[in-house]
Amino acid sequence: MPASIIEVPVVDPPLAAIGTSDGDEAARIQARLIELGFWVSGADGDYGLTTRQAVMAFQKYMGFNDPDGKVDEPTAAALTNMDLRPVSRANSGTLVEIDKGKQLLYFVIDGKTEWVLNASTGNGQSYTEPDQNTPGEIISGVSLTPSGLHNVNRERPEGWWEGDLGEIYRPKYFVGGVAVHGSNSIPNYPASHGCVRVSVPAMDWIWESGIMPMDSPVWVHDGA
Missing domain, CATH: 1.10.101.10 (PGBD-like superfamily/PGBD)
Structure with a gap:
């Protein structure tokens, strides 16, 4: 085995x-x-x-x-x-794996799936919404969580703050403005603008455990 x-x-x-x-x-x-x-x-x-x-x-x-x-x-x-x-798809290394097909986040350590979290990723829909940080500005785009291999490149350890498209909690960014962050809404389907939502207590645990430090690899795939 x-x-x-x-x-x-x-x-x-x-x-x-x-x-x-x-x-x-x-x-x-x-x-x-x-x-x-x-x-x-x-x-x-x-x-x-x-x-x-x-x-x-x-x-x-x-x-x-x-x-x-x-x-x-x-x-x-x-x-x-x-x-x-x-078992996630990754069978080697230490990384965060996001399965958009199952809407799950895995923490893989030395090739073993240690933890699985409920998650909600981008819903794939187009949006045109006010920029929450720039009055009068409008943001348009498509709600996609980019597939591929990324890395945690910036983070905000404090609590809630106003992102361009709404409030997010203690985000860890891995590509552009896309982050794993805490949310009060993690349904059983893709619902975000592109970020990866987890529960607020789960996000606190991610920070306190140190399981997702800066430069952590983040592998996003469709689960196919």
Whole structure:
């Protein structure tokens, strides 16, 4: 078995379908997500934002038709029976990988997929909107997240700030004005102007963990 593929035991007793309920079973689900590598802030039994985002990431990875972040019967069964940690396309090096097909962000360390985050990339639509930083100016473009191999080239460690097309949180730029940044809206589909949205707690963790320093390679692909 390749070194990038890591086996994990199935869960016994099986996990229950809890929807978004708090409690001991939620803590078991959180612990399972962490074991598999889907980032969640902790296994405290509070079914909050990061748990819902992690479940949505798991559902996206597994190819569920309508990932909604709720633990229904199929999700509980899949979490219980998954016996391999998730694997991104990269199988060597240390990098950030963004899969636009699955709408997921992977952290790959020494060729192994360590963490998977829910993400939302550019929606591919044209836009014409006011420049939030230059009154009277209009910005037009297409909402694309550029594919290819890039690098983190600038960053802003402070909290929210007004980007040209709206508020963004603690961005790490990797090509032009396109960044991985925190957002209050990370749906199960591409929704941004081109940036890669993750949750605000996830962005805080990215900064605090040091997992995405300056010059980090960022590989963006369509997942095909």
